[in-house]
Amino acid sequence: MINGDLQWGGRKYALLIDKLIINMGVRNVAIYLNTNKPLENYIELFDEKYFVDKSEIIALLNDRISTKGKYVCITRPRRFGKSSVAHMLGAYYSKSVESKDIFDSLKISKACGYNDNLNKYNVINISFNDISEIGNSYEDYIKMIRETLKKDIVEKYPHINPNDYFNLSTMIRDTCDKFIFIFDEWDYIFNNNLFVENQNDFLEFLRNLLKDQPYVALCYMTGVLPIKKYSSGSALNMFDEFTFLRDRIFGQYFGFTEEEVLKLCENGEMDFKELENWYNGYTTAKGIKVYNPRSVVKALENENCESYWTNTGAMDEVAVYLKYNTLEIRDDVIEMVSGQEIDIIIKEEFRAGQDAPKTKKEIYSAMIILGFLSYYDGYLKIPNKELLLEFEKALADESFGYVSEIVENSRKMLKATVKGDIETIIEILHDVHNSEIPILKYNDENSLSCVVNMAYLSARDTYRIEREEKSGKGYTDFSFHPLRKNDIPFIVELKKDDTPENAIKQIREKEYVQKFRKEYKDRKVLAVGICYNSETKEHSCIIEDLNIHPKGYA
Template sequence: MAVCLNTDSANRMFHILAHDKYYVDKSGMIEIMNARINTMNRYICITKPRRFGKTSIANMLGAYYGRSYHSESLFGDLKISKSESYAAHLNQYNVIYLCLNDLPDAGNTYEDYIGLIKASITEDIKAAYPELKEKQFRNISDLLTATKDQFIFIIDEWDYIFSHELFPEHHSDFLEFLRNLLKDRPYVALAYMTGVLPIKKYSTGSALNMFKEYTMLKDPFFEEYFGFTEDEVKALCDKQSALTMDEIRDWYNGYQTRSGVQLYNPRSVVCALEDAVCQSYWTRTGKMDEVLFFLKYNIGEVRDDVVKMVNSIPVRIEIEKEFSAGQEKPDNKKEIYSAMIIYGLLSYHDGSLCIPNKELMLEFEASLEDEDFGYVAELVHNSGEILNATLDMNGDAVAAYLHNIHNSELPILKYNDENSLSCVVTLAYLSARNKYRMEREEKSGKGFADFIFHPIRRNLAGLILELKADDTPESAIAQIRNKEYYEKLKKENVKNILAVGISYDTHSKEHQCVIEKL
């Protein structure tokens, strides 16, 4: 039974995907791939974060090109069927499909790992070409050359041993294996490789310089195929009634193409629609996915930026170099951010760095509680006190607490405007996220409230916070009433609603707080 050559696995997996209720047709990408077969551009490496549909695309390509089955019924109604190149390439190729996250059951050395890959290819080729079975070959490339046929290579998770820090002393050997297998070989009709980490920077000796790379930082061709566009998400939302487009947008939007097209995290969107609830579906599949793993390399340098981004303030920075497979640990701010962009933890567009969406905001907010964040962590740990004071309608205690934060050592909190006050409030009430769904600049009534705290538990009061610089807290309370910011909470049947007016005098540096029951 074949393991990697002309197997039916990709066809079966894509069949399941294509018949899913929330399937999004990305087959238009095949037209681009068809145009690259047997050209100088036939080597393609696409690296995107986990959960962005890389394996789904790989299965789609395997199902389309593989000659061991007929998949016209799968693709006949998809976008690719309208392409002039559709019929010419459908099921016309020998496909070698390798998923490089497979480790041998017995043995845990690099020799065991690479031996499993080599054995899988060798055994499948000799089974498919009996005339080669008894012959000896120096390497796999000689064996493939002897077939006198062409192959399409689909290699999923090419970077597995890099991202999981396996066999570091053999990383260059692994790159040489891929080079010997693929580079300048007449049997390669197309080589499609996918993973999380880019390769170019660490292809020493030009080992893999034949590949064109498309990453989270540099991708002019394939961006829209990895992630859902606004229109695609709207079409999915129309298939159900539990969740609105606004809810999905808030939770899972946040990435962009070069042209500014919004992209959504595909796996999270589908999970939310299937479960009929927006929540975090961020799956930590190892330390390389965790926010703190990167931030801890230089928390002192990135701390203020994280506080900004948690407050939805973009950070302006130019990121030129990409974090790549085999790279040493990031040791400065730009390298840390580059790695976080590659892993999808941050989004980067037009020189602005930000936290993409609410799903990841939860990860960053949680990171602020780590003791390595120093004074910020102390603020977060103590933030339960200000929530209690607010619920007790103790405006003086709230004002005193805000005053202490605003006069902390954090440079971002020195700004004399409502933006700074908003940052103070976010830090002050960070622990409230366990009891409230905290919305900033939320549309309610006749305008946008600075903060609305939607209680998760029915016995909690709903909170509406309005902030004023060089004004009075009474003015903030009046705005809450006049613009009816309480409308959303009333529609949610919240019985107890508190209006919280907070002011900050930029000259005296004093805070005031008034709390009234609505």
């Protein structure tokens, strides 16, 4: 549900806030136990113009309360809505607040067991990304967590004397209550390479706190990296893990589905096709398409598509991962950058605490987990334009040798095309083809397309590039749709062991320009015929204005 569908006026919403504050009473001074913070955070999210209702996940978690399946760990890349769901769960389950007025308006209100679990539990909500300001050692970090939780328990249960207990779990057990644990960014110290010597100690802390403890009604844990395993198992082997690669249960609740993005576009000013081009490309294990929600919302707010994920500080990792094994993965990356998918089976997942990836599959696994690559049904690809731009930046690094030259030359290719500079076009195609990269040697039917894709790589900055697009009486090899009103649209047709004249003839006879004339009306539209002669090893090219009709063409 989009927030606009709720039809709540500003005054009515203000009254709701007042009521919530009254029901909360005096602000809870606790940090982890039964705090108001999750509700306050969820209210902010709920009030957003582009709010999307993900509350149905609650019904799935309700079914797991006080069962063997009560330990749930869900891992996703940054900015896929993990913390938002954590705030929602805290707002729903916590007995310290009354959130019925919000949740009655959401999808979860129609589910069985909705009222049975609403605001009924003690909730311990910890985000592990807080670092002690007293010291910077692991001992300072874990002491802050332990002592804060003890303080919260004593505040709620005055009869508990912390000095009577050897460990935290025994102290909580003596409350004789049930608790729901919500842990956000559980992997923070692993993901940021902190306290390396003590990371197993942290896993043991979580195990002692949670495993086989009668006070655990539910533990919902989320982060970027799957749980670390060592020896033959894991300290946290009681958890059911739902990762980007394997989650068939909760996939649709992290990221916006295609249906949700379409609905958002109805309420906004953005064209769905533009959002799809920029942010589509991830597929859950169950086959559901999902979009990075932060990027979609930012594009809607700014009425402009660009790479918003770069602002999270994560994208420098693209270059780092590519450099781990440049020679082995370079050809695959070139193929993916040129729009192809890689056929590869990846079974093992990159996990918290694992050494830097070395083999091709380890590197790909890490990049999938972090959201840099998309993997579905045995095929690996760069998910969308947002990520493609980051790969382009990474490949421009001098450490990638000739690849960086290709990226730089691609900027000249676009200018040469719109200017009709055929000599430069042929020179660039020749250089790309004669590079040291095997995939660009015309070994199969896709290789000429791959060369052209690389030659026009930087055109993605200002054009929407479509392959095999339906237009007129057939399908274009490449369609270049300008994103700026003054840029020139053009169609590229490829031929091997043929003539560029025949390529232009095909563009005209099959009326590929038809769709462009509807879209761009009076603008010039160019036809570009590119051919390769396998005997002479030479390229040839012709460029014509499709709005000028040569003799013999209507």
